[in-house]
Amino acid sequence: MSRLIDSLPTPAHVREKLVIVTSRSRSGTFSLYQALQILGYKPYHMYEVVQTNTHMAIFEEALRCKYFGAGKPYGRAEFDKWFADYDTLIEIPAFFAEDIIAAYPDAKYIHVDRDVDKWLVSVLNIWHTVRPLLNSTAMKFMALYDPFIKLFISLHVTILRCLDHGMHNEDPNMAIVLKEDYLQLTDQVKKLVPRENLACFSLEDEFGWEQICPWLGKPIPATKYPRGNAPKEFQQLTMRLLGPSFAKAAGLVIGAVSIPVGAGLWYWLRLK
Template identity: 35%
Template sequence: MGLYQAMQILGFKTYHFYECIVNHGLPHMEVLQEAVIAQCNDLSGIKKYTKADYEKWLGEYECLVEVPSHVGTDILEAYADDPDVKFILTERDPDKWVTSVNNTAGALIDMPYMFPFVILKYFDATLYRFLVLNETVYRAMSKCTKPGDADNAQALRKQYTDYIKKAKEIIPADRLCLIKLEDGLGWENICPFLELPIPTQAYPDRNEPERFQKLVQGFLQPKINAAIMRLSAVALPVVGAAGWAAMKYGPSAIAALTKGR
């Protein structure tokens, strides 16, 4: 989330996965899931998104962070010919990227099937959609493997390296800022490229797993509480046990799942 926050500091209205789920909620989560499925599953029957679709969905934003990697390189192709659009491509060691993904989205992959979420997800539409969206995005990146599967790391690594390779081929060199994260990422990398002065504010911290854990906890807990209340309205005989279990295990389950593996 560091680059997302950095672009906001620079004054850009920026769209990120956080913006999608926290600030826009259910409608945008549904659109993102549809876009991911359309790009990754030719048998889905969903038409792949075009530039017009992206404009309808994201037209109010000036900057996209992370989302292009979820929906595939077609979105890069849609804007590659626009001379006013610049691209910042961050590249890192593929094995470190795999670890990061499995410590964030991958850490939640089993949550929909664990108690109490296997029940509570049906009592809050946003909670359900978040869990489904996270699973959809992760499976698209991992070729339907899960953390711990023998071919999981290999599938994720290939998906990542293929994306980076194709992105470099699509984006015009004169509008591409390529940053290797191992060499550092800060204002000195992006501000000259964007022709903007370097802010006095420090560049945001890049502790992705920790930020992701806080995001998930802050976002999910109210949804879990709402689901418990709805469950209690239709299942009074078991609400005592269900409510106690959800309150007792909900926060700890989220924390355990988002600590990484």
């Protein structure tokens, strides 16, 4: 089966992968994304994914190949194409931990744990709102008018399928499966990454510059470690990026539909 990644040209230059963060979303990853930018790295985070149709399509293809047998799973060659312009990876490695660790064994790894029950509450609070919105008739109707929105929705539906194993929000076993997966990822990372290449932190300990800078060999910046309202800041970034597409699609939808859709999108992005 042909893959999108195979149609892309081999990059002339691939940046060395210096830092890889294996933590799942809702574990301080957005603050780390901002912190590593301050330190001079070029990180690839979910925000980078939604910059273009191509990156969203590649991420979804990689997920489908790994989790649903849609094609040959990605390895070093595919990752080098996908991440060529970046020296740091955040959030995405949580979905491909074993494969990325094998592809980039010499990188420095950071894994941030969070109290698994608190993490679960944070994730489920979002899912109970996001899932119905992604599957709503209004959102699907808007996707007919803008390929970017169509890809955005399709990618997030696939991400949810990977994480929840196809379960419904009401399934009583979902919480158990999510917690098991979260803990298994931590165990997997600690097993596969050499101890000298791995730094583990706890979100509850409010780790910051004093912990990550010595590990990375970087001087501590004068600015404070980013600890803002990550969902709100990510919402603002995402709205600046996706706003034109939403406005374009909403402008083609009759007023009776566009008003609730716009309100729903605002609320969803507020939770991200």
